[in-house]
Amino acid sequence: MKLRPATGRRLANLAVTLWAGACALTGIFILFWILYVVLSRGLGALNPAFFTQLPTPPGVSGGGLVNAMAGTLALTGGATLMAVPMGLMAGVYLAEFSDDSRVGDYSRFSTNVLMGMPSIIVGVFAYTLVVVPLGRFCGYAGALALAILMLPVITRTTEDMLRLVPNTLRESALALGAPRWKVTLAIVFRAAKSGLITGILLAVARVSGETAPLLFTALNSPYWFRSLGEPTPNLTVTIFNYAMSPYPDWQQMAWGASLLITFGVLIITILARFLLREKNDDR
Amino acid sequence: MVKPARNQNPEDLRRPPLTVVGDRQVRTSVRGDRVFRWSTLLCSLLVPLVMLAIGLELLLSSWPAVKQFGWRFFFSQEWNPVLQQFGAASSIFGTLVSTLIAMLIAVPLSLAIALFLVELAPPWLSRTVGTMIELLAAVPSIIYGMWGLFVFAPFMADYVQPFLGKTLGFLPLFQGPPLGIGMLTAGIILAFMVLPFISAVTRDVFQLVPPVVKESAFGMGATTWEVTYQVTIPYGLVGIIGAVFLGLGRALGETMAVTFVIGNAHRISASLFSPGNTIASTLANEFSEATEPLYVSSLVALGLVLYLITYLVQVVAQMMLRRRYRAWSVGL
Numbered sequence: 302m303k304l305r306p307a308t309g310r311r312l313a314n315l316a317v318t319l320w321a322g323a324c325a326l327t328g329i330f331i332l333f334w335i336l337y338v339v340l341s342r343g344l345g346a347l348n349p350a351f352f353t354q355l356p357t358p359p360g361v362s363g364g365g366l367v368n369a370m371a372g373t374l375a376l377t378g379g380a381t382l383m384a385v386p387m388g389l390m391a392g393v394y395l396a397e398f399s400d401d402s403r404v405g406d407y408s409r410f411s412t413n414v415l416m417g418m419p420s421i422i423v424g425v426f427a428y429t430l431v432v433v434p435l436g437r438f439c440g441y442a443g444a445l446a447l448a449i450l451m452l453p454v455i456t457r458t459t460e461d462m463l464r465l466v467p468n469t470l471r472e473s474a475l476a477l478g479a480p481r482w483k484v485t486l487a488i489v490f491r492a493a494k495s496g497l498i499t500g501i502l503l504a505v506a507r508v509s510g511e512t513a514p515l516l517f518t519a520l521n522s523p524y525w526f527r528s529l530g531e532p533t534p535n536l537t538v539t540i541f542n543y544a545m546s547p548y549p550d551w552q553q554m555a556w557g558a559s560l561l562i563t564f565g566v567l568i569i570t571i572l573a574r575f576l577l578r579e580k581n582d583d584r
Numbered sequence: 585m586v587k588p589a590r591n592q593n594p595e596d597l598r599r600p601p602l603t604v605v606g607d608r609q610v611r612t613s614v615r616g617d618r619v620f621r622w623s624t625l626l627c628s629l630l631v632p633l634v635m636l637a638i639g640l641e642l643l644l645s646s647w648p649a650v651k652q653f654g655w656r657f658f659f660s661q662e663w664n665p666v667l668q669q670f671g672a673a674s675s676i677f678g679t680l681v682s683t684l685i686a687m688l689i690a691v692p693l694s695l696a697i698a699l700f701l702v703e704l705a706p707p708w709l710s711r712t713v714g715t716m717i718e719l720l721a722a723v724p725s726i727i728y729g730m731w732g733l734f735v736f737a738p739f740m741a742d743y744v745q746p747f748l749g750k751t752l753g754f755l756p757l758f759q760g761p762p763l764g765i766g767m768l769t770a771g772i773i774l775a776f777m778v779l780p781f782i783s784a785v786t787r788d789v790f791q792l793v794p795p796v797v798k799e800s801a802f803g804m805g806a807t808t809w810e811v812t813y814q815v816t817i818p819y820g821l822v823g824i825i826g827a828v829f830l831g832l833g834r835a836l837g838e839t840m841a842v843t844f845v846i847g848n849a850h851r852i853s854a855s856l857f858s859p860g861n862t863i864a865s866t867l868a869n870e871f872s873e874a875t876e877p878l879y880v881s882s883l884v885a886l887g888l889v890l891y892l893i894t895y896l897v898q899v900v901a902q903m904m905l906r907r908r909y910r911a912w913s914v915g916l
Contacts, residue, residue: 317699318808324693325696325717332723335731338731338734390624394627395628404628408629412631414898414899415631417897419838419839421837421839426637426638480616480617482617482619506722516871537726544729544844559730562727563724567722571719
């Protein structure tokens with residue numbers, strides 16, 4: 302075998318090392334660039350009125366987005382209420398009962414596919430399912446679309462987290478005479494608690510910044526949020542509408558809303574990761 | 585991830601436990617278990633049902649347009665709500681081109697980042713950098729849109745596009761006025777958005793290569809790059825392809841960021857500087873304003889095309905990844 306000279310190989314190695322480091326730096330740079338822009342442009346919009354008042358027409362100073370904040374909370378909350386029980390139960394089946402059955406495989410496969418489904422498609426689905434028959438845009442359609450987006454995230458994390466619980470725990474509870482449902486809900490769930498909360502938080506983080514599925518379901522509204530039965534004001538669609546408008550004060554509002562959404566989502570995500578890491582350290 | 589041994593015989597678990605309580609109570613617990621088991625089964629069937637329902641709904645609602653235009657729908661570039669003429673060609677073209685640009689940038693970048701995280705960085709640095717890269721995935725799409733429209737597009741117009749025009753301007757790809765918004769800008773922003781997905785899965789793929797295999801190569805005097813290129817990448821190739829497809833699926837359906845920066849013009853042009861549109865951006869822009877049934881139906885037909893493409897891409901990604909990799913299960 303012919304030996305290749307070491308200098309060339311070392312240089313190639315150095316070049317790749319530097320390149321890889323540069324790529325990692327690029328990624329971090331983009332993240333901080335975006336965060337810096339959102340922070341520096343959004344801070345100017347935050348004042349007491351922003352959190353307490355309704356939007357004003359362009360040109361009229363003052364005004365806020367309190368209605369959109371309430372609407373976003375309601376939409377996300379509604380979606381969470383729909384998706385969490387379903388997702389937890391589906392995860393329980395996959396982890397506890399599926400025994401690698403055919404049904405389990407189909408369900409798992411669809412969960413993964415649904416996870417990568419574009420959110421706008423889910424929005425179109427909610428539109429044809431709810432908005433068309435009702436004949437008007439409404440918050441329930443938006444909440445439904447968000448719930449469909451949350452479902453696979455919760456199902457997957459639930460399954461993974463339940464599978465991490467050692468079987469001995471299940472067996473000892475069963476040996477004490479507990480029925481299977483009680484073992485799952487009282488023992489396995491408790492052991493996997495922080496993991497399950499992580500899954501739910503990640504799902505909430507994922508949908509609370511979503512815009513596309515709300516565009517033609519919840520729509521938007523400049524009025525007070527009253528119920529999910531009518532067009533519901535929300536922050537993300539407001540950002541879209543205001544950013545595309547030619548009025549500087551509306552664009553300023555859009556930056557303020559962007560700041561709220563970005564840091565809200567990032568804080569939830571970091572919290573979820575923190576919970577998961579803490580749990581892994583326990584073992 | 586360690587998968588606990590399954591209970592071999594579920595029948596054993598359903599047998600009434602030997603307790604001193606009366607016969608009746610034991611039977612209730614058996615019935616409770618059965619109810620519990622079936623309700624979890626129903627919930628887990630919900631996801632495949634939703635997938636199926638989405639496909640059916642899209643097919644049904646797009647039927648008028650499909651009937652009206654037939655195959656012409658896919659090849660016609662005309663999109664005229666006033667004359668009720670709809671063709672998907674420019675949207676499909678835009679979706680493919682912007683995704684292609686994104687993948688050309690994101691794949692090498694993410695592979696390098698994964699290499700950096702697994703092989704080059706010390707553990708503390710790897711964890712910090714890894715978390716930051718994953719946070720890129722947590723930033724909502726619309727925020728990329730805001731940043732793209734107000735910051736990145738002007739940057740492209742002022743610096744990148746004039747430079748490209750000067751150096752590569754002989755290619756039709758890089759001709760035309762530097763507007764900032766357009767296909768190229770959309771593709772680059774898409775690349776930043778899918779980068780965390782590809783690099784997170786690739787990192788897991790790299791980590792699953794058995795240390796013994798890598799160490800034997802190191803033992804023969806190979807450099808880190810040689811080990812990566814000749815051992816790690818061939819070993820994890822299937823997983824890497826899966827990761828790329830996962831990113832591809834994301835890029836195809838990404839909506840808000842693209843809608844902000846692509847310019848939203850229903851036309852096909854050779855230059856990457858000129859505005860275009862994608863399936864997702866057309867839906868986002870026009871759906872809530874569409875009133876004519878044929879208009880709505882044509883938009884849903886666009887959605888159906890996107891559904892089918894992403895479904896196929898996801899199936900490939902699934903087959904490549906199976907259940908072996910952890911990153912994308914944690915909400916990524």
